[in-house]
Amino acid sequence: MVEYQQNILYTYYIRAGRNYVPARLRIVPKGRSPEERGPMQPQEEIMSVERTFTIIKPGALQRRLVGEIISRFETKGFRILGMKTMKIPLEIAEEHYNEHVGKAFYESLLTYMISDPAVVMVLERENAVDSLRKLAGATNPDSAEPGTIRGDYGVTTKKNIVHASDSLKSAKREIAIFFKEEEIINYTDSLKEWY
DSSP: OOOOOSOEEEEEEEEETTEEEEEEEEEEOTTOOHHHHOOOOOGGGSOOEEEEEEEEOHHHHHTTOHHHHHHHHHHTTOEEEEEEEEOOOHHHHHHHTGGGTTSTTHHHHHHHHHHSOEEEEEEEEETHHHHHHHHHOOSSTTTSOTTSHHHHHOOOSTTOSEEEOSSHHHHHHHHHHHOOGGGOOOOOOOGGGGO
16 A cells, blocks of 8 residues: 655635536645545636627616626626627527527517617626526526526516527627627726726
8 A cells, every 4th residue: 555645735626517616625634545636627727718698688678677787797707898788670689599480489589679779798707608697597587596687687588688698609609690890899807906
């Protein structure tokens, strides 16, 4: 039996979506083998910065919830790279929701989305797609967890208040539908200089 002579400070990593995040630090007493310590991921593999897309839908504007929702995005660490208020044209709504053509809710969804202005946004942070989906909550507000946007503010599935891209591929496609490249402004995050 191999005897390990020193205590080792060891960081355990847990899987968060497609990435690893540090879970806790632990001293591994001497005498423990590397196998007993478990796998360790290199620090640089922990998280990747992603862009995602969201729509704060017409119902949220009607109910004066836009500020609350944007505040939640920023509190969660999202950087806003693009944002505009627009009355979504029918052609853009059709392109955006193309995957739902033929479904029972498609026509009423289009009618809702073009009825009044909405706020469209490009957001960025580590693990952005999964983080925004969790923050938005389940599509059906009755199933959405309290503390999520839909859980706290949603009333009906037919008039959902936010859209969140479901994958990086979808985010890229949706961003291109609503934003020109020059409308997305990448900037140095100097938040620490203000506090």
